[in-house]
Amino acid sequence: MMAPAQERKQIAPPTDDKRWKIVQATMRRHGHAPNSLIETLHTVQETFGFLEKRSLEYVSLALRVPLSRVYGVATFYHFFTLKPPGEHVCVICMGTACYIRGAQSVLQDIEQTAGTRAGETSPNGRVSLLTARCLGSCGLAPNAVFDGEVVGKLTPAEAHKRVEGWMKK
């Protein structure tokens, strides 16, 4: 919003993927201001699923923010991920209410079922297992998100069934 409307060389996106237009639209809406870095990274991640190196380089050039700062911001915030997600994503809420109501045992079960640890993707690339600080559905603890669907009052058995199904397919 505070960027000077000065002339600048058009920076081309790293590939001719159409989806870059969405990212460009976000940057344009904020006048390519350096302070729109986080907003832009949100758009990149929403569009491509994660932040690859070339995306960071492109955003750095387009917003004229040093690459070191772009990398710094991308790694500072938990919401951003630099690794591609698996086919399915399971987010276990580890908020206090969920923790008190047994989220830890749900997590351990899923770690075994998917053969991976929290924050990583299963070796076959099928399931990414993430933890959340709090989903804010504490009234229905423990909670988890299976591919965008929030499930409350979760039992280890229910979680096991869902993840096992993903692993087989």
Next chain:
Amino acid sequence: MNGEDLARITDEEHRIKKSQPHQVHVCVAAACLSAHSEGLKEAFVKEIKRKGMEHECKVKGVGCLGLCAHAPLVSVESEGVLYRNVTAQDVPRIVEGLGKEPAKDLQEPLNAPFFSRQYKVVLDNCGRVDPERIEDYVSLGGYSALLKALNEMRPTEVIEQVTRSGLRGRGGAGYPTGLKWSTVSKALGARKFVVCNADEGDPGAFMDRTILASDPHKVLEGMTIAAYAVGASEGYIYVRAEYPLAVKRLKTAIHQAERLGILGKNILGTEFNFSIEIRLGAGAFVCGEETALLASIEGRRGTPRPRPPYPAESGLWNMPTLINNVETYAHVPRIIKEGGDWYAKLGTEKSKGTKMFALAGRVTNTGLIEVPMGMTLREIIFDIGGIPEGHQFKAVQTGGPSGGCVPEQHLDTPVDYESLAKLGSIMGSGGMIVMDETSCMVDVAKYFMDFCKSESCGKCIPCRVGTAHMHDILTKITNGDATMNDLSTLEELCDVVRNTSLCGLGQTAPNSILSTLRYFRDEYLAHIQHRRCPAGVCKMQEESA
């Protein structure tokens, strides 16, 4: 858009409402949505269409009805009935009973303490207003406070009312809101900003997200009144990206308000201009700290800086900036409408008004409540919440990672900022987690220290290194490998981290240890001296020491 237009919208909405005697409200806030209330709403619409009752029946998605434990909830406003755990199979029965006999077995008694002990100021529209329609908000008296402020009050008079109300910051620290507003209004700057802190990072807290998803216009109205009072023309709402529903409804609300001329240029036909932009947080707890939040809005890493200068004098882009929490802004419209003196009658001597709490953990009635300040913890937990049969209350954790645990013997303490601080906890933003005999207090302390350790931004050493070291010692204790020397090191570390950290995160991080040591020292000793976890949570390794 001016006052007459607002009145016209209200009349029109009332006329439509009158023509439809049956008002079915389906809760579409987060917890009920995860219990598939969206599909339930569709089922109601279909059933009503099937019976040809469209003209007398209105199905409306509304914000939080409060009792999340029994999601999904449906209220028939016209008859004062609340149904709980409603499934699609129940829909025909409920529709059949409209205006006749309500389905008794599904009914939640509204005279239960959970409802009767509450007093709603912020949540007064929740469960009544459609969060996605500005007209509905207007018809319930929305934006009339803004109209009153702009047309009948000078900015100083607005601040005067807020000061008289005794409202204090609901984000946790409890700074007097009127004083903050007055500082920003007196500060000099080419531009001024109003920022809404909606980075509700405390695990176990869902007040702010619920307000934003249930009644977003109330927050916009509060912010706009604040902007008028302090002389700002630009505003930001910093909201967690993890709350997509709140973000979506907030965006809709801003668009609608802009369309009606309630945000933007010449608001409600006056000279006053104010615009609001949303900034998405990206999952950093420290961004709830005001200077870190400002850094994040400016597109940088969210690390705090020393204060002074306070944001009120030098905030966003070094301009005077007013930062308040969601709940604080949501109190403002009622204060302006009914006057500061009215508000000051609620609550206690030093803590006025009402406070929202997110009640969760080992209680029967988990959900969102709003009670007058000064109610005792016992009333909140035992009367409103209720302990499940066969379980023994052990402690209540307030204030999230910055707060502490309060045991049974102090439950008769009235809830206000000072009393909770005296107990070694804090009011915080309002998360309240109830624990019973199945929780190990050392393990709980470890859980919070793990949180603080990974959320420490790393800028100052006491917090970055101290939290990691404290977590190590707690791990040792829960593994049964610790000695009494470790315990004294832990206590020393608490002292150092508390007194030397740069921001609130580090300064309050030891609270979880300090409060559990204060009230549950015997549990620590059992782990260390007898290698035994009284709650049976910690697994001691066989003779590893």
